[in-house]
Each structure stands twice: as C-alpha cells, then as structure tokens.
Amino acid sequence: MEFRFEGVEKRHGPNVILQSLTLRFAAGSVSAILGESGAGKSTLLRLLLGLDWPERGQVLIDGVALEPARRLAVRRQIGYVIQEGGLFPHLTTLGNLALLPRHLGWSRERIRARAAELAELMELPTALLNRFPGELSGGQRQRVAVMRALMSDPPALLLDEPLGALDPLVRDELQQRLAALFRELSKTVLIVTHDLPEAAVLADRLLLLHGGRIVQDGPARTWLEQPADAFVRRFVAAQRGGLAEALSGSRGVHAGSR
C-alpha cells in the first residue's frame, strides 16, 4: 500500500502543524517519523486513517485521494497501534482481537485460528487470549495491540509510539520482535517515535519533522554524516550513543536508552 501526501497543510486553530507537506511512502517500505512532542507526528498518521482532515492539499492511498466516504474501508486496510495499546478493558484479549473480524462476518473458528497464529508470531502464550487487558503486563498488552492491528492481515501498519510506555528490558525485546516482523511481513509500515536508536533499529528510512516540515529524510547513517541543519545535529547529538550502538548492531540489554 502506497501513501502520498500532496501539499498537505494542517492547522489546529492558529497553530500550523504541517505546512505544504509533500511526501511519498512506497509500498512495502518501513519508515520512522521522528520529532519532538507536538511536532505533528501523530497527526500524520491520523490523516492517513481519515481520523483528521487537512485544511489544504490531499492524502492519496494507492494513488486515490482519501475521502470521507471511503474512510471506513481504508481504516480496515490499515492496522493501527497506539501507545499503551488502546485495548478495550471490558473485552478479553480474544474479544479485542475479534471486534473487527466479527463485524466482517468471520466465523468463530476462523477468528480463533487467526488469533492463535498471531499469538505464535508475537510470542504471546495462548492462555492469555482469555485474559482481560487489566490482567496483562504492559509488554503483553502491546503485543495484543499489534495482534489486533494484524488480525485482518492489512497491507499497511501504523504505529504511534508503540513502545513508549514500556520498561527498557521489555522494550528491547519487543523492539527486536517488531523489527523481525516488519522484515517478514513486507507491509507498508510507519512508526512514530521520538527515540532515534529505536527508529534506526526498526526502520530503513527515518524522517525528522520540525516546524511543520520534514527537515531530514534518509537512512540513519545519513543523519550522522549529512545532517541538514543545526536542529538535526542537536537531535542526533542528544541520542548519539544509542544511535551508534544501534547502527553497529551490538545492542545489549541496556539498549534503547532515552
């Protein structure tokens, strides 16, 4: 699934969040959007899901402009994971996973089979399928959230700070799992994060959003070698140690320093 932003401008009241943004994410690519809090990273994802609409310009999905009438169909084609999962506390793990499939008319057996398959993929004990979110650990909840996003095997996956609320050990483990997953599944993946090392581990292409524009766009190595401006240099410097480690591939248990 290919995403394109064409001259997209987004405001919240007087504040410009995105200004005349033109961007393309190729089908099957894995990209990370970085930036400070409030830089508009999450807005970017919401525009793709039709949860928010631009004041100017348009969002194209597989070359077709996104319109309100198509938003439900598009959302079903895109898995979405937010920080702390957004699991529904009144439903069990399976109930959470089954929400959309049930509406799509899947049989009970098909739902169970798919859930078991994903549990194996995400290394989640199947016994936890009947637990409520409140009975799971933070890491387990995030695994379930990813599973829920993958239930109908959508061609694209959007993750908004998926590891943001986890402690370092769990975070590192899940990071490795996701990195492997993205390589195996060949989906279009967009990850929003403010953690440079994490972005380097998970994604091939890193974009830095600042002042409503993309100020740096490319593989992690180019951020070190050809920083576009002083802000990029500062952003990199703040997380340099972790980044070097991530690039050398020698990540230990202390990785993911923030």
Place this chain on the structure above:
Amino acid sequence: MPAPAEARGLRVPGLPGVLRALGLLLVAALIGGGAPSADAMGAAGAARAAFAGPTASVGSKNFTESLILADLLQLEAQRRGLTLVHRRAMGGSAILWQALLAGSIDAYPEYTGTLRAQLLPGLAPTAHDAAGEAALRATLARAGVLMGPPLGFEDRYALAVPSAIAQRLHLASLSDLRAHPELRYALSNEFMDRADGWPGLRRVYGLAPRSVRGLDHSLAYRALREGAAEVVDVYTTDAQIAAQHLTVLKDDRHFFPRYDAVWLYRRDAAVRWPALAAAINALAGRISVQSMQRLNAAVQLQHRDDREVAAAFYATLAPGGSAAQAASSAAGSPAPAPAARGTGSGPGSGAQLLARTREHLLLVGISLALALAIGLPLGVLGAQLPALGRPLLALSAVMQTIPSLALLVFMIPLFGIGARPAIAALFLYSLLPIVRNTLTGLASIPAPLVLSAAALGLPRHVRLLRVELPLAARTIIAGISTAAVINVGTATLGALIGAGGYGEPILTGIRLDDVGLILRGAVPAAVLALLVMGAFQLLERAVTPRGLRQFREP
C-alpha cells in the same frame, strides 16, 4: 404561577435522597395552594372531554372539614340514587379548582372568600352585596361552573393566641398585636400565600412580627402546644379552638371577607346528573358553625373516621328521618365506596399495604420506563453532538429545579388528576439523571479508546454498541438507579393529586396529626427505596464486565 417558596417552616437539609424526598412531601403537603389562576380555564376546558369520567365525582381538599362535606354530599346523592365517587384530600384550593375546570371532578366544597380573593382575583374581594354575588356567579358561569346555595356556616380565617397569653398581654383584637412584635407566628402556607391572608393582613394592621414561619395548618396547633409559636391562623370552625383554649382575635378593621361554605359544580355535570344538583340544593343551610366544629372535633380530636362521623350526622339531618332510615337506604343500594384507599387501620391494612405498594410501583415503574425510552437515546445523541448535549443537559437540569408540587399542578390541566399526571411529572424528574449519566458516561470514555475504536474501521453504531455503551454502562446504571430512588420518594407526592401510593397515609397522617399513620406511608417508601437501590447494585454488578470490575484503565 407563584413558586411555592413559602416553605420556610420546614428545613430540608442534605439528607440522603429518600429522606429528602419524604421531606419534600411534607413541604408540599404544607403548601396547600399557591397557584391561583383563572387563565387556564380555556385549556382545561379543552382537556375536559378527554378525561370526563363515566361516574360523577366529588373532590375534597386536604383538611377534615372538606372531607366531611364531601362525605355528606356523597350520602345525600346516594339517597337520590346517584353514586358519587369521592376523590379524597386532593390538595389545596388551586389543585381542586384546576381539577374542577379540567373535569377530573364534578364538584367540591369551596368558600366564597377563597373564590373572590384567590381563584378569581379579578373580582372585588369584599363585594358581598347582590351585585357582587351576581358578578361572582357570572365569572364562574363563563368557566362552566355553578355555585350552590350557602351550606349554613362560615369558615373564615382568623388569628388566634392561647387564652393565657391573650389575658396576660391584653390581646382582644388584631390591632392589639401591633404592640407585640416579639410574638412568634406559625401560619399555614396557604394563608401566607393568599392575597386575603397574611400579605393583606399585615398591611392593613401594620404588623411586623420578628418571626413568621409557614407550616401546615394541622401542625400549627402542635406548634402552639409545644410552645414553638404564639400566634396561629385558624379557621373559625376548627375543633381545637375550644379544646386548646384559644382566643380568636377580633377582626376590628374588617379585613377578612366572608367565607360562606358553598358547593362548586360543573354545569355539564348538573345536566348529566340532575341528582347532583338536587343533592347540593338539599344541603343548603343545613350545617351550622357549631355543627361543623363538632364534626371536625370528632375526627381530629377523637380520631374517628370522617365517613363514620359524616354518616352519623347525616342520619340526624335527613328530613323527618332517623338513623334507621338512613342506614336502611344505604343498605338497599351500593354502599358509598368505602375508601378504596382510606386511612387504613385494623384487619384490612395488610391488603391495603399491598394495594398501595402496587400503586406506588406502577407510578415508579411506568415513569421510569418512559424516561429510559426517551432519556437513553437523548443521552446518546447528546454525547455525539455537543451542540445538542449542552442545552439538553441544561434543560433537564431546569426541569429538576421545578418544585415537585408545582410540576404536579402543571400536569393537571394536561392529564387531569390521578396516576397520569403523577407519572408525567415523575417521568420529567427521571430524565435528568438518565440523560446526564448517559451523556457523561459516554463523553468520559478515555480518548485513546475512542480513537482505537474509530481506527478499527467499525461503523458508528457498532462502536457505540460494542465499545462505548459497555464502557459507560456503570455510569448509566448509576443514573437509572438515582432516578428510580428519587422516583420512589417523589411518587409519595402523587397522593396530592389522587395518584394513590404510599403518599396517602402520609398526607392523611399530616392532616390528622397522626404520626403512626405518617409512618405507615413513610416506612414502606423508605424500605422500597432501599430495595430499589439494592436491586440496582446487583444489576450493576451483573452488567459490569469482569475486565472493568477489578481494574481501571489498562
């Protein structure tokens, strides 16, 4: 209509809902009238056709004398072969007047002074000559109401003080009160409200007492006995005047107009049931002030049933009649409806409790079901559209601030009297907690969950059904529970407009100054409220999913 703001006499502190509702009932019972209006005639007349009863009925106000008079008319009509339903102790003058205009009742005993000063305020209050009476009759006729001949006694307002105090302070007339502003006044709420009551009286006599409290007429005597007040308003036929050694102060400036007891009845009822008019005319001039005082005393001081007292008096009254004759004529035809819901004592009270419980549950159940059917969708809608939700909340909150009794009175022109207006009023009261809790329950779902549900690609109604309503269920059920418990308490007020239920013994108990009787209504009402609360707690536990019971947000 003036809001019954005269409830100064009774404090209703921040008690739990049930107690507060019961307190409200007391307050409401104290505010006899307070809604003088002849404007509603047109609308009420229009509603008449829809609610005209198949049988003739007579109403009575919520004090002994009125009940006895209606009992007597019932007996006289009975003798003439007309079965008259007696709607007992319906409320103050305004409620009876509205009920008569609406056709919910066909006749009720009224006083000419009340008519002039309160119900038809356009008339000169003191015009007692022939021209004045003709004007009164003409005004009534325009509303389709006829006035019968005087019954033979006058029951007007007066102020009275304990004779011991009157002697000590040399009080003989109302003018003498001016020198003693330290005396504490306990005045009935209706008297406080009426143009021919306290407002006019204090002006004409220049009275400025330091303490004036409003309370129920029958409680005023208790206040005197217990030394909580020194001056009360009395009716000149009150039994307690002699029994409690009170001195009635002379109206030396002739403030109080005449209060001849008369029958008011509907013209169309007189055409339909000629025996009704005949019975009314037959009672003309038959009851003296002394007789009335004795009858009142028999009920209020000797605690006899008003029907029994009326029957005994009626037996002595019948032209050339004897007790035997009256009794035999009563036996020969259907008995005069022996209190479908009376004061209740003795062997029948178990069945009576059951009947009252059924009436009460019906009032609460139907009004709550209606409120659910309307309130839940409104709450859901309001949560989706804040532009609708905000005014909706404000409107239901305003509804809640209308005093219960006023709301009940507003319902009479629309629904007549009985269960229907009570259900309508209770329905309006239930709306707020249900709408508010549905709305806030839905609106307070954490934003990430709302976002996740939307991002899944589920249509609006599926999200609502599978995610949002279950998450808000606890709050919504709490709202329904609040509405139900408030309803159980407020429904006791329904008795004021003839809806039955637990309010009846409470009202009668207040009228007869009988604490036992009040408890017979108040205790089951409190128990029912507790049961309802418990039932909803169980329901909440059953409906709350396990995931929400132990844990908050993940």
